[in-house]
Amino acid sequence: MLNYFKTFSIWRTAPTQIDIENAEKKIFSNLKTEYEQKFIDIGNGQVINTIKIGDKGEPIVLVHGFGAGIGLWCCNLDFLSKYYTVYAIDLIGFGRSSRPDPEQIKTLDEAENTWTESINEWSKKVGLDKFHLVGHSLGGYVSACYALKYPNKVNTLLLCDPWGLPARPIDFEENLTMPKRLISKYLSIDASLSIVRKMGPKLVSKFRRDLLMKFQHVFPIEPTDNTENIISDYIYHSNSLEPASGEHLFRMVSLPFGYASSPLFERMKQIDSNVNISFIYGEHSWIDPTPGFLLQKEMKNIKNIHMLSRSGHHVYIDNLDEFHNSILNSIPISNDLKDLFNNNNNNNNILFSNTVNNTISNLNLNTTTKSNETIITQSAST
Numbered sequence: 307m308l309n310y311f312k313t314f315s316i317w318r319t320a321p322t323q324i325d326i327e328n329a330e331k332k333i334f335s336n337l338k339t340e341y342e343q344k345f346i347d348i349g350n351g352q353v354i355n356t357i358k359i360g361d362k363g364e365p366i367v368l369v370h371g372f373g374a375g376i377g378l379w380c381c382n383l384d385f386l387s388k389y390y391t392v393y394a395i396d397l398i399g400f401g402r403s404s405r406p407d408p409e410q411i412k413t414l415d416e417a418e419n420t421w422t423e424s425i426n427e428w429s430k431k432v433g434l435d436k437f438h439l440v441g442h443s444l445g446g447y448v449s450a451c452y453a454l455k456y457p458n459k460v461n462t463l464l465l466c467d468p469w470g471l472p473a474r475p476i477d478f479e480e481n482l483t484m485p486k487r488l489i490s491k492y493l494s495i496d497a498s499l500s501i502v503r504k505m506g507p508k509l510v511s512k513f514r515r516d517l518l519m520k521f522q523h524v525f526p527i528e529p530t531d532n533t534e535n536i537i538s539d540y541i542y543h544s545n546s547l548e549p550a551s552g553e554h555l556f557r558m559v560s561l562p563f564g565y566a567s568s569p570l571f572e573r574m575k576q577i578d579s580n581v582n583i584s585f586i587y588g589e590h591s592w593i594d595p596t597p598g599f600l601l602q603k604e605m606k607n608i609k610n611i612h613m614l615s616r617s618g619h620h621v622y623i624d625n626l627d628e629f630h631n632s633i634l635n636s637i638p639i640s641n642d643l644k645d646l647f648n649n650n651n652n653n654n655n656i657l658f659s660n661t662v663n664n665t666i667s668n669l670n671l672n673t674t675t676k677s678n679e680t681i682i683t684q685s686a687s688t
Contacts, residue, residue, distance in 0.1 A: 326402055326543040333377040333540045336524055339387045345402075348427035355402035356432070357394040360387025363640040364461070365434055366633075368394040369425075371443030371469070372556055375401030375544040381524060381623055385630050388646065389639050393432065397448065398424045399552030401544045408554035414567050417558035421448045422455050429459060438462040438637045442622055443469045443593075444556065450570050450577070457578035462637050466586045466629075467621050470559070470566035471574070471597035514541065520623045571597050575605060584610040584636035588617035588624060610636050 334341065334357075341359040348354055357376050366386065368379050376394040386392045396403035398420055411417055425448070429437065438461050441449030446468025453460045518527055518537050525536045545552075561567055577583065583605065587595040595613065602608040612632035617624035 323402070323547070326540075326547065329536070329540040329543040330375075330377050330402065332536045333380050333525075334383075335536075336380065337384055339384050341383065346428050346431050348424055348431060352398065352404035352406065352424065354398065354404070354424060354428045355396040356428070357383070357392075358432075359383050359392045359394075361391055362388070363390045363643050364438055364638060365391045365393065366438040366440055366637060367425075367429075367434075368392065369397065369439065369441040369445030369449050370394075370400070371445050372552070373400075373541070373545055374442075374445075375540070377401075377540045377544070379622065381521070381626060382630070385626075386633065389634065389643055390438075390637070393434075393437075395425070395428065397421060397445065397552065399550075399555050405547065405549050405551035408549055408551055411551075411555060411558060414558050417555045418448075418451050418568075420555060422452045425452055426456055426459070435459070436461055438464065440464045440466065440633070440637075441468065442466040443619065446470070447559070447566065447570060450574060453577050453581050453583075454573060457581050460581050462582045462584065463577070464584050464586065464633065464636050465598075467588050467591050467593045467619050468570070468585070469564075469593065471570045472565070472594060473569040473571060474561055474563075474565035514538065517541070517620070520620055571601070574601055577605075577607070579605075579607045581607060582636075583608045584612070584632075586612045586614060586621050586629065586632045586636075588619055588621045589613055589615050590617065591619040591621070593619055612636075 330343075337359070339359055341357055344356050344358070345353040346356050355376065357379075368376070368382075370376060370378060375396050379394050383392060383394070399405055406420065411420055429435075436459055439449045439452065441447070441464070443466070446465040447470035449463060450465060450468065450470075453463045515527070518525075518535055521537045527535060559567055574583075585595070585598040585608070587593065587598065595611070598608070598611050602611060610632070612628070612635070614621050614625045614628045614632065617628070621629055623629075
């Protein structure tokens with residue numbers, strides 16, 4: 307399969323930092339609020355690409371998912387900056403942040419520490435003693451790991467369709483057929499980004515048209531193949547630079563078919579009870595919400611679980627109104643901004659309540675029990 311995509315390499319030159327910088331500028335071109343982009347030096351020759359937008363209210367930090375970057379928050383930043391001081395970062399190994407030598411990161415602990423320590427050093431450099439942490443997919447996994455290690459820095463942990471909670475079923479490999487084992491090898495998540503590097507932005511727009519459709523209200527999909535699409539261009543350039551540190555880090559923390567090597571389900575129970583936790587799930591996502599509801603039964607600091615209608619895995623773009631409303635329900639607004647919120651609430655008919663708290667009894671949750679453990683299955687799709 308990879309040899310097939312090599313034939314398209316003649317269509318493009320090798321991507322550069324300038325290419326991804328230009329792609330990032332284009333994706334933020336529709337922002338109405340002034341923003342600031344900086345590379346924050348975290349030591350050891352490494353930097354974290356950072357967007358800061360808004361200067362009001364509580365600080366929130368947005369952490370993207372696998373194969374993404376700060377640019378995919380483009381439809382959320384204007385709204386959130388009305389109520390919060392918003393920071394969005396490229397995780398180490400992704401986007402325009404530093405890409406450490408994969409050969410120096412050989413274990414799961416080293417991979418997790420690469421992400422958590424870089425965020426901690428970043429928070430010191432930007433002067434954040436305490437903040438609200440919002441993570442999507444892999445970013446949710448990283449955010450939970452950070453809250454486990456540095457609970458005194460996290461006011462709210464908001465996990466948006468988080469990856470990595472359920473354990474892989476005990477008999478999972480025994481039930482795998484040989485074709486499925488081969489599919490796992492060639493269609494693993496980290497392999498998918500190696501395909502992206504072979505494809506170029508035009509073919510990305512063909513193979514990830516589903517993602518482009520989610521942004522078409524901002525960046526329309528043109529009928530001609532010769533027209534550049536800002537989203538596909540950004541996704542391509544964000545994942546085309548070498549070394550492929552982000553993929554290597556993910557490989558260190560994951561198992562085949564989309565499971566985490568060290569699942570968060572049991573680990574999250576150790577998060578300090580002073581950290582307020584909420585979940586946002588997509589009603590039609592491949593991520594199973596069952597772990598969140600089961601944890602809510604045991605953890606008093608899980609405040610809200612939001613199920614977004616008409617939403618898949620990409621909850622931050624699939625249903626903007628419900629996603630933004632869920633954030634406002636989960637992360638407090640400063641007292642001096644509540645009047646602004648109330649005015650906007652009346653003008654725009656934004657739904658807002660003190661809590662949107664679903665319980666496990668509201669859903670038909672499919673779990674199986676084996677060896678006195680609750681096993682929660684998770685799809686490997688991306």
